[in-house]
Amino acid sequence: MRALLIAASLALGLSACATTPPEALRGTGDLGVVIERAAGRVQVVEHSQRTALGTVEGLGDLSHAHVTFSRDGRYAYVFGRDGGLTKVDLLTRRIDRRIIQAGNSIGGSISQDGRLIVAQNYEPGGIKAFDADTLALLADVPAEYAPGKFSRVVGLADIPGQRFVYALFDANEIRVTDFSDPRKPVTTRYPAGKQPYDGLVTPDGRWFLAGLFGEDGISLLDLWQPEAGSRKVLAGYGRGEEKLPVFKMPHLRGWSMAAGQAWLPAIGRHEVLVADARSWQEVARVPVKGQPVFVMARPDGRQVWVNFAFPDNEWVQVIDTVEKRVVHTFSPGKAVLHMEFTPRGEEVWLSARDSNRVTVVDTARFSVRRELAVDAPSGIFFTSRGQRIGF
Amino acid sequence: MDRSLLIHLTVLLGLTALAVTSAPAAEPDPARQKDLIHLVRQDCGSCHGMRLAGGLGPSLLPEKLAGWPDDSLVATILHGRPGTAMPGWLRFMNEAEAGWIVAQLKQGFPALP
Numbered sequence: 061m062r063a064l065l066i067a068a069s070l071a072l073g074l075s076a077c078a079t080t081p082p083e084a085l086r087g088t089g090d091l092g093v094v095i096e097r098a099a100g101r102v103q104v105v106e107h108s109q110r111t112a113l114g115t116v117e118g119l120g121d122l123s124h125a126h127v128t129f130s131r132d133g134r135y136a137y138v139f140g141r142d143g144g145l146t147k148v149d150l151l152t153r154r155i156d157r158r159i160i161q162a163g164n165s166i167g168g169s170i171s172q173d174g175r176l177i178v179a180q181n182y183e184p185g186g187i188k189a190f191d192a193d194t195l196a197l198l199a200d201v202p203a204e205y206a207p208g209k210f211s212r213v214v215g216l217a218d219i220p221g222q223r224f225v226y227a228l229f230d231a232n233e234i235r236v237t238d239f240s241d242p243r244k245p246v247t248t249r250y251p252a253g254k255q256p257y258d259g260l261v262t263p264d265g266r267w268f269l270a271g272l273f274g275e276d277g278i279s280l281l282d283l284w285q286p287e288a289g290s291r292k293v294l295a296g297y298g299r300g301e302e303k304l305p306v307f308k309m310p311h312l313r314g315w316s317m318a319a320g321q322a323w324l325p326a327i328g329r330h331e332v333l334v335a336d337a338r339s340w341q342e343v344a345r346v347p348v349k350g351q352p353v354f355v356m357a358r359p360d361g362r363q364v365w366v367n368f369a370f371p372d373n374e375w376v377q378v379i380d381t382v383e384k385r386v387v388h389t390f391s392p393g394k395a396v397l398h399m400e401f402t403p404r405g406e407e408v409w410l411s412a413r414d415s416n417r418v419t420v421v422d423t424a425r426f427s428v429r430r431e432l433a434v435d436a437p438s439g440i441f442f443t444s445r446g447q448r449i450g451f
Numbered sequence: 452m453d454r455s456l457l458i459h460l461t462v463l464l465g466l467t468a469l470a471v472t473s474a475p476a477a478e479p480d481p482a483r484q485k486d487l488i489h490l491v492r493q494d495c496g497s498c499h500g501m502r503l504a505g506g507l508g509p510s511l512l513p514e515k516l517a518g519w520p521d522d523s524l525v526a527t528i529l530h531g532r533p534g535t536a537m538p539g540w541l542r543f544m545n546e547a548e549a550g551w552i553v554a555q556l557k558q559g560f561p562a563l564p
Contacts, residue, residue, distance in 0.1 A: 097501065098563060123501035141500050164505055182506060212507065229507065257507070257536075273536055305531065305538035308497045309507060370494045371543070395493070413493065 088133030091150045092400065092442035094411065094418055095138075096435045097122040102138060103434055104153050107402050107409070107442060110420050110430040114153040120144035120160075125439055126167030129446030130192060131174040136441070137192075139168045145179060147195060150443070157195045161188055169218040169451065176239055178216065178224050185210030187226060189239055198242040205231035215259020215270055215312065217450040219283055227256035227270040227279075234259075234270055234281050234290055250290045252279035257327075260312040261450035262337070271312050273327055280340060293340040294324075294333055303328025308369035310353050314450040315401075318357035319381040323364045325352035332366060332379065344384045349375050354398065357381070358423055359405040367396045367410075376410060378426070388426050392419040400440035411437035479548050487544065487552055488561050498536065503560055507536060511556050524553045 091113075093102040101117045119125075121142035128137050135156060136148045143162035146155055164183035170192065171178065177190045186202035203211040211228035219225055222239045234250040254274025261268050261283070270279040277295040282288060310325035317323075321343060322335045332355050334344040350372025356365050364379040373395050378388040393412020401408045407429060410419050413436050420430040445451035479487060492501055498508035509515065516524065528549040531539035540549070555561060 121500065121502050121504075123496050124506060141506065142502070142504070164500070166506070255536075306536065307494065307538055309536065370497075414489075 086151070088150060088443055089403075090443075091133060092440065093127055093136050093138070093148070093150070094409075094434050094437050095122050095125045095127075095439040097125060097413070097438040098436045100140075101435070102136070102148065104150050105432070107407070107420075110432070112432055112434075116148050116153050116155060118155065118158075119146050119148075122438070124166050127439065127441035127445075128168055128170045128177065128451065129441070129443045130170070131446050133443035133446055136443075137168065137170070137177050139165050139179060141165065143181070145177070145190065145195060159190075159195050161190070161197070166214070167216060169216055169224065170446070171218055171222050171224075171239060172220050172449075173222065176222070176242055178218070178239070180213040180216035180226055182212040185212050185228075185230070187213055187216060187224065187237065189242055189245065199239065199245045201237050201245050201247060203228050203231070203235070205233065214257060217259060217261040217268065217314070219261055219265045219268075219449065225259070225261060225268045225281070225283065227252055227259045229255055229257060232256070234268060234279060236283070236286060248286065250281055250286070252290055253277055253292055257309050258312040260314050260316055262317055263314050263449060265449045267337075269312065269316075269322065269324075271310065271324065271327070273306075273309070276327070278324065278335075294335055294342055297326060297333055297342065297345075298329060304330065304351065306351050306369060307371065308351070308353055308373075310351070310355070310369075314448065315356040318361035318364055321381070323355050323357060323379070323381070325355050332364065334384065346379050346384055346386065348377050348379075348386060349389065356399055356401070358408070359401055359403065363423060365399055365408060367399060370395075373397070390426065392421065393417055397438045398440050400442055403442065403444035409440045411440055413437060477547050479551055483548070484551070485564055487548060488563065490543065491552060491560060492563050503556070511560070513557055513559055516557050521550065521553050521557075524556075525549045528552060
């Protein structure tokens, strides 16, 4: 009898161990991080209940921080300005690994198979590939464009075939590096226009667009037929008029595609340019409140949301992509730095750096659903990015 | 690169020398200083980095600026540098304030309040 009792209590004990408390089990599809740039910290958030789950500290200089995600949505790879690359476990909210991989970095991306993390760097100019599990360096690909001259790299995006496409700000080039053999990368070079400042790849991985700062236009590369080379589109959109000053460089990414068109920030003009995504001809331009920084389509493409460079950075405007005009203008706070849509776009999270808050807005009614206190928030990144080409 | 930069700055310096050198050396008041620190760290920081160690724009750390005359740095802040991504900030500050920023940069820029 005693033996039976012991056995029974042992079994109970074991089953108690095996059954983890329900609150500790959760999926990762609704997780994300918000960058607290000055504090070197991220808040881990979830967008089902719109709450903060906790913080992870010690991530270094997070100005211009960028985040890419493991395909299982568990790990956030946080790229810091100071070259820090930190693998953050979103479930335990701890740092899994951290390295300093460069002197000055602006982001990175994950390979098609999820096994490589590739960082894009200003100093030393180039890209580097790391093992996604261990962050061990696999390949260093300097962006050398003349003997001893290395360009700052912008616009890095993952594309199918373990390839990464990017542009060289200092060298007027687009490059594609193939990491099929991660330790023996193969790079192909294409000419681009003057001073590409950022780039994007369309959600199907076919087109790479490099926005140009040094001239009016976009350099375009068909990644399905790269041998045909790059070409310039939307050339001369400034019509020879003097440019307005640009107090913050715009950012491009695959969210620019909506309703069969590319929606792009003009440089030095307070306009969003609209180009047909087959012909790449301009079909419209929409006047907006300032120099656009992020021009982001809601995931269904019916709306495009725009924020602005200093000094108009308290404003956000919403463009209806059918009517091609601004249908809503509002201020979610001071210094609105970033926006992130929930995966299906019913809500958008907006960071207001100088108001120390993130605001969650209903995209159909434009009503505020929630405000979260965050210390000088900048980027907001949801794990759904991990399932998309070019993020 | 460096040579063209120097030529450019020399020209700018020549154009603005009178205005800049005749500006009174009055310090901005404490509230304005706070605003300027915020502006430099956060908004100049978009390109130069929050720690001012550089990004798309060059490093603004003291050791990088030591060799540049104050007046040419003030001119760059106020009028920008054509051919680069540096805009002029004259809309947002006067010469004395730009001069104060240059002085702070050269001795190690204050942290955010």
